[in-house]
Amino acid sequence: MTNHFFNTDTIVALATASGTGAIAVIRLSGPEAITLTNSVFRGKDLRQQASHTIHFGTIRDKGKILDEVLVSLFIAPHSYTKENVVEISCHGSDFIVQQIVKLLLKKGARLANAGEFTKRAFLNGQFDLAQAEAVADLIASDSALSHDVAMKQMRGGFSQEIKRLRAELVHFASMIELELDFGEEDVEFADRDQLRALILNIQHIIRDLLKSFELGNVIKNGVPTVIVGKPNAGKSTLLNKLLNEEKAIVSDVPGTTRDFIEDEISIEGITFRFIDTAGLRETTDKVEAIGVERTMQKLSQSSLIIYLFDVTTTTPAELQSELEQLNPKERPLLPVANKIDEASPETLASFAGIAGLVQISAADGANLEVLKKALVERVNLGKLNTQQQTIVTNLRHVDSLNKTYTALDDVLNGIGLGMSGDLVAADIRRALYSLGEITGEITTDDLLDNIFTKFCIGK
Template identity: 55%
Template sequence: MHSNTEDTICALASGSGPAAISVIRISGPKAIEICNTIFKGKDLNKVDSHTIHFGTIREDDVLVDEVLVSVFKGPNSYTGEDVIELSCHGSPYIRQKIINLLLDHGARSANAGEFTLRAFMNKKMDLSQAEAVADLISSESEASHKLAMQQMRGGFSSEIGKLREELINFASLIELELDFSEEDVEFADRSELKDLILKVHKLAQGLIESFKVGNVLKNGVPVVIAGKPNAGKSTLLNQILKEERAIVSSVEGTTRDTIEDEAVLNGVIFRFIDTAGIRETQDEVEAIGVKKTLEQIETAAIVVYMFDVNTFTPSTLRDVIKELEEPLSRNGAKLLLVGNKIDQQDEETVRAQYKDFDDMILISAKDNQNVEKLSNKLVDLIETQEVSSSDVMVTNSRHYEALTKADASLMNALKGLETGITGDFIATDIRQSLHYLGEITGQITTDDLLGNIFSNFCIGK
């Protein structure tokens, strides 16, 4: 994938429906010249960079629209080229008319992601930052917005930069040794090298680990609500969704179009899994209502087990926990116990009865009592403090895979050091590791890789 940067490209940069204002973006060597031919106002060839100008667009003396034109001269622009952002009234007719005029005067329609691709090619941002632009546009919650913003502003890139720097130090020590291999000397102290690898490994592991939380924060924390029929699962879900249902995304090009069972709680997206299944009549013979859950634990980060305090007993609850314990720990999912229908019991009595169960929440789903407390508990369970700190998180599976491969190469190098393998093999592993890290930020790219990333962008990005 490449962009012929001789071309001047144009596309609608704002949404496709009718709107008060729309923005058309033009980038390339002739951006200013082409725009100037259809714009009546100041001579855009003579204005300063980063200035805005009022004028009109006409076609054969027919007024198409009154517009504002923002001029950015390369390299100080989004793409690094000359860029015009033309704000017009947001009628689909006007937009199309203006775009057609631009095409008639020598611009071409931009491909998906081509503006950002050019920004990457012109080193305005690295690859992970370009990807963050797409994430930022599609972010739907405070947490996913924060992560994308941090990545776009280079937080993640600088962590990867640190890893690369350490590895380059390492490689130069080893390679120095190789230059003198005939003399059989060791410049690089082996234990020092080992410490260096372990240090980089620790950094890489931290980032790899963060993917688990980073990924759910970006895509929503998957939650399963389990329990016997009539425990009140649907009632609870409806309460949560009624208050906090996620806004259905209308952003084009985002992968998730409808968000039926998502809620944003304290800035974090929660995704309730198989909520249709909750409403189905369940197998009445199943004693404790965990069978379906066992199948779903693999996809869940949190299992909410709900029971009716009027008909349940602590010993049955113990059975539930026993049944769920192993699959939960295998998948690293968390369990939240919720006693429902507390409106029909004395809360203190129930609490005393279940005193052995820490962290159990008593609610009335029907009366919306303590449901907010439950929501807060869900947020606590995913350790959101990790987002609020300045720690960098991996949210992109491509980055996660590259880091995992980079780390595996490091571990090979470490093994090599421990078994006293010759320096050239170790150097190969280190170079391999550097290669994978380079793929994240884009020092190493292939057409396929770029094609995969930018073709998922929408036109105008």
């Protein structure tokens, strides 16, 4: 990766969300960002002002005032992209934004591509590729945990871990390469026992990182949680209570929910994507049958199942049979007894032998907090410390870590078989390459395009 990527063009884009609002921010980056803005700005001469200053004035097109604005200056290399950057804060009218952007384009700027500001920041050495990806995760974060993990990665927590592992491998790779220069003298600069111990330690760390992805994926993308049960078990009532809104139709008529209804809430920093489904039963109604079929599809895609049943009409033996049919070993399953307000104490006591059972009343919200706590426990985050623990959330990183692990296995096999230094060095280089893909020390244009085109235009 080059540390300085010089662009001759200046890009512009709306940095805030589109749509009418109090203010909008238009961002420019490139060598002419300040000069170009100054040509349409009436106020102080922006070319004479210091970095990290804000200036009031007007944007004009041939004398016509388009808007009163605040202009923020960030002079290279002290900016997000390490280029000259200008941010114009104007009123949040779509019309005003369009007029200002059109004027800047006419003056010589071009529209930024998706993620181009962050791509320039990466290419100019502002941060590495893993940190750049964390910027997108931070923007998309919708829970306390996803925010914490993205913030730590953006500040280089994961990157430092990878760079430390790579630096240790580089040392041994250089020692083996040095041996090759003295091939005829049969010398050994890289102690094979130390190399083996290092690789075993690195593999241990990689296993922990790979294991963290299961949690990282939950934190980043939420937990798809399907609410299933027989008709009239109270699934829609429960969903409405969890969401605090009338999202689903509630009726005493069996089969009211013909399709699935989906929404999400955050519980203790974890996003749960709740899916209310059609009741599980045999039916001759073609539309309802399609709903039941879709319920089974959602079950296969879920990470957590809430099996809700009417405690007044279900026996413990019937419940056990119904739970077994759902194959609970494939994913966490939480049995929930509903309508406890209508059941006798004896009926409720008869379910004492059902492991992990939660008893609620969806109608009046009784024990809803107990249910939420049980959901968090089923996700099994354990004693997660997002400030200390390195957590992998990106599937691309998982792929590179797996390739690194495989290459290190080959190094160990090569050492065990007494292979020549050049073959061992080749396997170490493969491991270094895969680790370098994570931080961007090894990149291709296709890889960068794939990553940054997923960003919003103004970032």
